[in-house]
Amino acid sequence: MSNQPLLQIQNLRTSFRIGDDYFAAVDDVSLTVNENEVVAIVGESGCGKSALAMSIMGLHPQERTKLEGKINFKGKNLLSLSTNEMNKVRGKEIGMIFQDPLTALNPLMTCGKQIEESMTVHTNMSSEAKRKRTIELLKKVGIPNPERTYKQYPHELSGGMRQRVVIAIAVACDPLLVIADEPTTALDVTIQAQIMDLLKDLQNQTKTGIILITHDLGVVAEMADRVAVMYAGEIVEIADVHTLFKNPLHPYTRSLFNSIPSSTSTKDRLHVIQGIVPSLKNLPRSGCRFKDRIKWIGDKEHEVNPLLREVSPNHYVRCTCYKNFHFSDEDVGDMNYGIS
Amino acid sequence: MAFLKVNNLKVYYPIRGGFFRRVVAHVKAVDDISFELNQGETYGLVGESGCGKTTTGRTIMGLIKATSGEVLFENQDLLKMNRRDFNQHRKDIQMIFQDPYSSLNPRKRVLDIVAEPLRNFERLSPAEEKKKVQFYLEKVGLNPEAIYNYPHEFSGGQRQRIGIARALTLKPKLIIADEPVSALDVSVQAQVLNFMQDIQKEFNLTYLFISHDLGIIQHMCDRIGIMYRGQFVEEGTSRDIYTNPQHIYTKRLISAIPDINPENRENQMKLRQEINSEYKNSYDKYFNAEGKVYNLKPISDTHLVALP
Numbered sequence: 001m002s003n004q005p006l007l008q009i010q011n012l013r014t015s016f017r018i019g020d021d022y023f024a025a026v027d028d029v030s031l032t033v034n035e036n037e038v039v040a041i042v043g044e045s046g047c048g049k050s051a052l053a054m055s056i057m058g059l060h061p062q063e064r065t066k067l068e069g070k071i072n073f074k075g076k077n078l079l080s081l082s083t084n085e086m087n088k089v090r091g092k093e094i095g096m097i098f099q100d101p102l103t104a105l106n107p108l109m110t111c112g113k114q115i116e117e118s119m120t121v122h123t124n125m126s127s128e129a130k131r132k133r134t135i136e137l138l139k140k141v142g143i144p145n146p147e148r149t150y151k152q153y154p155h156e157l158s159g160g161m162r163q164r165v166v167i168a169i170a171v172a173c174d175p176l177l178v179i180a181d182e183p184t185t186a187l188d189v190t191i192q193a194q195i196m197d198l199l200k201d202l203q204n205q206t207k208t209g210i211i212l213i214t215h216d217l218g219v220v221a222e223m224a225d226r227v228a229v230m231y232a233g234e235i236v237e238i239a240d241v242h243t244l245f246k247n248p249l250h251p252y253t254r255s256l257f258n259s260i261p262s263s264t265s266t267k268d269r270l271h272v273i274q275g276i277v278p279s280l281k282n283l284p285r286s287g288c289r290f291k292d293r294i295k296w297i298g299d300k301e302h303e304v305n306p307l308l309r310e311v312s313p314n315h316y317v318r319c320t321c322y323k324n325f326h327f328s329d330e331d332v333g334d335m336n337y338g339i340s
Numbered sequence: 341m342a343f344l345k346v347n348n349l350k351v352y353y354p355i356r357g358g359f360f361r362r363v364v365a366h367v368k369a370v371d372d373i374s375f376e377l378n379q380g381e382t383y384g385l386v387g388e389s390g391c392g393k394t395t396t397g398r399t400i401m402g403l404i405k406a407t408s409g410e411v412l413f414e415n416q417d418l419l420k421m422n423r424r425d426f427n428q429h430r431k432d433i434q435m436i437f438q439d440p441y442s443s444l445n446p447r448k449r450v451l452d453i454v455a456e457p458l459r460n461f462e463r464l465s466p467a468e469e470k471k472k473v474q475f476y477l478e479k480v481g482l483n484p485e486a487i488y489n490y491p492h493e494f495s496g497g498q499r500q501r502i503g504i505a506r507a508l509t510l511k512p513k514l515i516i517a518d519e520p521v522s523a524l525d526v527s528v529q530a531q532v533l534n535f536m537q538d539i540q541k542e543f544n545l546t547y548l549f550i551s552h553d554l555g556i557i558q559h560m561c562d563r564i565g566i567m568y569r570g571q572f573v574e575e576g577t578s579r580d581i582y583t584n585p586q587h588i589y590t591k592r593l594i595s596a597i598p599d600i601n602p603e604n605r606e607n608q609m610k611l612r613q614e615i616n617s618e619y620k621n622s623y624d625k626y627f628n629a630e631g632k633v634y635n636l637k638p639i640s641d642t643h644l645v646a647l648p
Contacts, residue, residue: 044526261555270533
């Protein structure tokens, strides 16, 4: 890609203090997001995907978190900004959509005022202009009666409508980058489809970059341009969405695909990844982190110090264990992972 | 004869207001639904939040009082029974709850949690009780030595299996699973779903599987009922519903499932738009003046659709 990426994360490590030690929840993550691109970050709970998002936004409590590496956004390293400077970026240039629309909204403020809030902080628009812009935003996110919703409190709205208000807040100041942390997880399927369409529309209009954090591979397939799969704090595979869904390589990615009940797979039993996600304290800090969950793959298949390597253009995979990987219950050579 | 038969079940909640707080209207949470479960099958109840699927499950459990209707379990009406008879039948119907974090008492040990139904219905010596609890823990794939641990020491999937072990101790015939895997990650979800299928075969269980996730429903269920605003819009075998949906609401639900293949993205979006406009245009065809659906009419031996 010729132009400068919008966001460039270099070797980010986010560590939390537990007792007297720091434990890295996000470990050596490098990722770029370009303008007008949707990058999905996929993984199970505890893999560090939300911690990564919060690191970009600078929302971790400073006294208990250590951030190393670089997050370059518009030529600035976000990690070196002071709180005041960060406040100017947050909400203005980077917007965030939170998972649960009920807890993300203030129950004591009307929806209109909440959308106006970020405009009050970041611009010096007159109150009449703000009101006009808010109503315009509410219309844009597909709320049928924006004048009424402007005066309503969050509890008066349904879940889908609330999520639309949260999206309106995130895009109120025309951000260059939107981080969407599980934007549809708390919603019904039909509402989820509407919200996905809405995000795509907004993105087409404004050319924002979106980081989409989710555990739902269906949502990824419908929205993302590029996908990063995270496991235990590390990115284990990055590729564009078509490559990744057609040809997933890392054992973890393949296991994930096999464990979703989908209409295309005719198998009666779902694939189960053996073992459990290691907790932050018990993470193996060296070697392949997925090793313990694919014990039938011999030690010599793994790298001692696994790196993210480019296996084909723009397709990166960590560790060499993918080369000879097979599921424990399948014959070697049977490479059908349920995607037609 | 059907194993469980629900006839014209209604659950209404009064809305009070005005002078003397009289009943001015009703919220019709469940509005005149009928369905049957055969022994050994998995029946899926699907719908969006607020459609009454959980209320239906809880009414069958006896946790919510029905306004009218019949729930025939092995030919006896659970709703007309006196308390003592009902408690005897309650042994045969157990529930798996949605959230494994809030459905286990954090101050009780696993032994006490799993043994609670046993203590209510059977008189066992502590040694027998312990043996039985350990037997079921082993069945659900947990370490039987873990009986003195507390729920917080387990992961989400393990907790859900403790909940399942608790539901199994009285050898129930029917299990009502209310969104049993919604709170779990995909890989853990797979584990719990596989396991539910295993115990179904082993104990000859019948499941009433309540979920909003159509992918899981398709994977698990033999027959499916689709609910909308307290009523059924369509009922049929898994095949009927997924390959030949008739009601516009069902079509809309199915088209909303994200397609796992990114190549189909455009088609899926187009299909969704078509169905949405059809939904808007032909609303009158499928819903009556009050916005209610019509009564179910059979279109094949297994397939019922709510059409005028």
